[in-house]
Amino acid sequence: MTSIDVGALVLFLATGVAAGLVGCFALMRRMTLAADALSHVALPGIGLAIVLRINPLLGGVAMLLLGALLVWGLERKTRIATETVIGVVFSTALAAGSMLTSGEQLIEALFGGAGRTSAIEVAVGLAVAACVVTFLLRERHRLVLAIVSPDIARTSGIDVSRLDLRFLLVFGLTIALGLRYLGVLLTGSLAIIPAATAKRLAGNLHAMLLVAVTVAVVTAGVGSSIAAVLHREPGPIVVLCAAACFFASLLVPRRV
């Protein structure tokens, strides 16, 4: 394994930590549909970046942050309308993105790849992952109050709308971190499946965060290793490993 590969693996594991944490709050906010759909919006950004000959990830990040703003704007309306519009807008984004990319580039954008990662990309990625983790750990109490009751949060002095926006931007950044490895179709699952596993197994908030991070990091590490041995792309194998953890968790009797 070269030093660049080690850097890529470290970044992927750091992405697992961020995705495990952010997934818990996304799941508890019942925004798994929005989370999955949001990741699709990266595709036209990647396509545009390829057309403009700039780093595809930059295009993906820009579109994800725009997508987060869009979800935030929609969530301020009624929930049913949000889900409907998300379904329409983000499927459109996927279609538009697939028109802008083609062949191997499209497959890599959709499912991720194990391409080489530059030292700068690793450094920036680790900094973003550190920001995501710091935000979530610092804001976890505010997020919990807003999840249980936005009105309790409001009367506790929390600007709920601003907190929602910050959370969605952080979610967008986490999706962006996973794009290289898992692609726009699979990256949401690194956040949602470990959190869903943790939700079944954990009896309190801290246990949920711990279990989700562990599942995300272990499946990222184990999945990447299996992919390297089998000479396959890591994305689908990582997701299958995470899904195996979830189905195994179904065998554990429910707590309540």
Add this chain to the structure above:
Amino acid sequence: MGDCLQVRDLSVRFGTNTVLAHLSFTVPAGSALAIIGPNGAGKTVLFRALIGATPYEGSVHWAERTRIGYVPQKLDIERDLPITGDDLVRAKAAVTGATAQEAAKALELARVEKDVSRWPIGALSGGQFQRLLVATALVGRPTVLLLDEPTAGVDEPGQERLNQTIDRLRTELGLTVLLISHDLSVVYRYASRVLCLARSEVCIGPPKEVLTPAILQELYGAPVSYHVHDEH
């Protein structure tokens, strides 16, 4: 003591639908105001306007240094949500700057048993969950409690205990209480004043004076009977 809350000419509209129209009232500090009215009268909307959660016209003026403890109407909590009572109270303490001792004291004041606060909140019974919400509202030293049908979904003995707890807290901690209730017997027993609401104000004053058969007929559109407890 002065007024804790002054509401003047408050109106709330959702599109073309006027939910509350030209409502004006005051709430003296340390008093207990019950808000009654039929379904759709705008009681919860009034609370949400008072806490700034919904846009309104008119003015809502809370006294300086007012801290609100809010107990929302029955929440839709997933049964397997891994947030315990301790997680919830700890979160409120962290956000309001309260200490762990104050959080523990709030659980004790609301009579939440220690092992109950360790359970996921979705697994609690109606009464246990409402007590936990009252405890959460007490964290951060509130001066006012806003309770939106706190006994909904609680069995009858549990309702009685919860109402007594709220009344005891008001007296012991010197709180101002605003309470939405459908139970006129409770209003009669625990409220110093009652606001009758049917989109606009129908009446306000001490329950014994304003809860006349004619007012109740006007409010609910049908004769209403209730038990009057003379011991209060």
